Amino acid sequence: MILLTPDLRERLLANGRERGADHVPVVKFFNPLGEGVWLATELDDDGDTLFGIADLGCPELGSFSLEELASITLPFGMGIERDILFTGDFPISVWAEAAREAGSIRAAERILYRARQARRDGVGRASS
Template sequence: MAAMIPDNLKEIMIHNAQEVQNGLGKDHEPVVKLHSRYGKAIWLLSELDPANQIAFGLCDLGTGTPELSYVSITDLESIKHARLKVPMVEMDQAFEGKYPMSVYVAAAKISKRITEDDQILRRFLSLS
């Protein structure tokens, strides 16, 4: 099975996590966007612990309460459609994290969902 997140993006996420662990933490941009193919769940992830494949970022399960949290990449990769047996979670190849994570978090709290709307996100840029 092919990895959901390519190695080059995992390397960036691992580097971001190391910066945070070494007290050099900053407000990183999301590196990847994962989403459910048949649902509303979205994950914007910026950090990865390679030892246990746990990522950190903005998690939105489609319930109106997005939050910063941790998620297991291994678990997400293992979720399959019950009938079709295809992966349920995939990476958005076109996603580009343009803003610091705090901007996405602030916009998501107001919107009650993760948004990529530049007009909404720019309103929160000065707060980061």
């Protein structure tokens, strides 16, 4: 699988030129066979250094290497994959806080999207 399409690469590079902004993650990478989830908001001009949250058992905000992600070889000839359905939806600060509180990016994702759906359901009922 191609980890970054040209469009995703350009969006990450554009965010990388706006350091310090609370960007929404552009892409989610994951290990399809176990632990390992990465949310990236920015890409440096070097084309390799991503910024976001890395979760290998403990979510941490920081930098990680696209080349290293692409070089990971998993059993059955698999590798790290890109979640093609991921939309980000929340600023990286929200993801980081939720992941720290929940213990993982995967748990944070469930919590954030359930909370958003509950708010939408509540708004729909109130306006009926």
